[in-house]
Amino acid sequence: MNIPTGTQFLVFTDLDGSLLDHHSYSYLDALPQLQRLQHLGIPVIPATSKTRPEIERLRAELGNTHPFIVENGAAVLIPVGYFDSQPVATVEREGYWIREFSAPREKWLGILEELSSEFPGEYDYFFRVGTAGVVRMTNLPEARALEANQREYSEPVQWLGDGTRKAEFISRLQSRGAVVLQGGRFLGVSGDCDKGRALAWLRQVYQQSKPGTLCHDLAIGDSGNDYAMLEAAETALLVRSPVHEFPALQRADGVIFSTDYGPAGWAEGVACWLQSYQLHN
Known part of the structure; x- marks a missing residue:
């Protein structure tokens, strides 16, 4: 099934312990669902503690051309030209429109x-x-x-x-x-920043780029630094960790808990989310 007209889907994902295995940093178990999301035209937006060079390498491996959130929400980087116009409050630098939320x-x-x-x-x-x-x-x-x-x-x-x-x-x-x-x-x-604030800002940019479009977003994470993002999105996917408990959320509705760990749990939860919108094979 294709994406319904007038509707946009976004996936914001943590990397270490979620898309990437906690021990091996492998994403192989998530690859089928990553390919499914790409086929559906659903952006996968890394939101991570990782640096720009780390994310750029992973994006190149995956063929991912979408925006990304670095260093726990400290900045959002959008490839120049990704949207029709440069978002307000961004600076253009090194091929990106950058919205900075933290001091250096x-x-x-x-x-x-x-x-x-x-x-x-x-x-x-x-x-x-x-x-x-x-x-x-x-x-x-x-x-x-x-x-x-x-x-x-x-x-x-x-x-x-x-x-x-x-x-x-x-x-x-x-x-x-x-x-x-x-x-x-x-x-x-x-600084005074988190993944949730960065997610909300970028989601608004997507919505402003297509006025009147209904946006459904999924945030995926496994630990405390994902808390704000998991609370901010319409749906939260908590990925089971081999080394700590699920982060405790205030919300009760719109939450998916994986039974598998790491990227296998990531794929399990994404499949469940897509199924809930009848976006399945």
């Missing part, structure tokens, strides 16, 4: 350096450990670890201390203006 990475690095004397040996972060350290933290190959460290708006932090001190650390960061999000592996430190 340098601000957060300065705060983390200042706090190191208060919390000695209790945390590490990508910039300080360098590429070799990111390899150890993530098990990524060196080239991909280099991409992961090319951050523009945020900083991943690995907490090494106990839970009480972690709460104190987060409080100190927040008092300095940072927003701290718990991801599958790391604390994400950035």
Whole structure:
């Protein structure tokens, strides 16, 4: 079945632990549903803690030409010309229309350096450990670890201390203006931004590009840094994780829970969502 006239569907997806396997970073189990979405003309929009180079490589592998959300909602990048006109509040840079929601990475690095004397040996972060350290933290190959460290708006932090001190650390960061999000592996430190705000802004741009069109959106995630996005979308798909519980949502309606893990759960949930609109083979 084809998309009904006057209706648009959007898929906003987390990557690590959702589209990508938590351990191997593979998306093979999700590939059939990715191809199905492409056949239907439904944009798949990465919304992730990952950097621009990381997402660009994955988009190239998948043949994905759609916008994407970087560094936990710090910015939305839209390929120039994707819409008929440049969206309001964006800047054009390096082939993208960019809507920025966060201050640059340098601000957060300065705060983390200042706090190191208060919390000695209790945390590490990508910039300080360098590429070799990111390899150890993530098990990524060196080239991909280099991409992961090319951050523009945020900083991943690995907490090494106990839970009480972690709460104190987060409080100190927040008092300095940072927003701290718990991801599958790391604390994400950035400005006053989140995936939900970025999703809502980009969804509005899609709607404004086709006035009068009914928009149905699905947000897919597995961890705490997906919370705002999962709350913001019409439908939320929570992907089962092998290492932590489902994130706790306020909403009860319009929620799909996968039974499979990672990309297999991603495919399971997407199939369920498409079925609910009778968009199936």
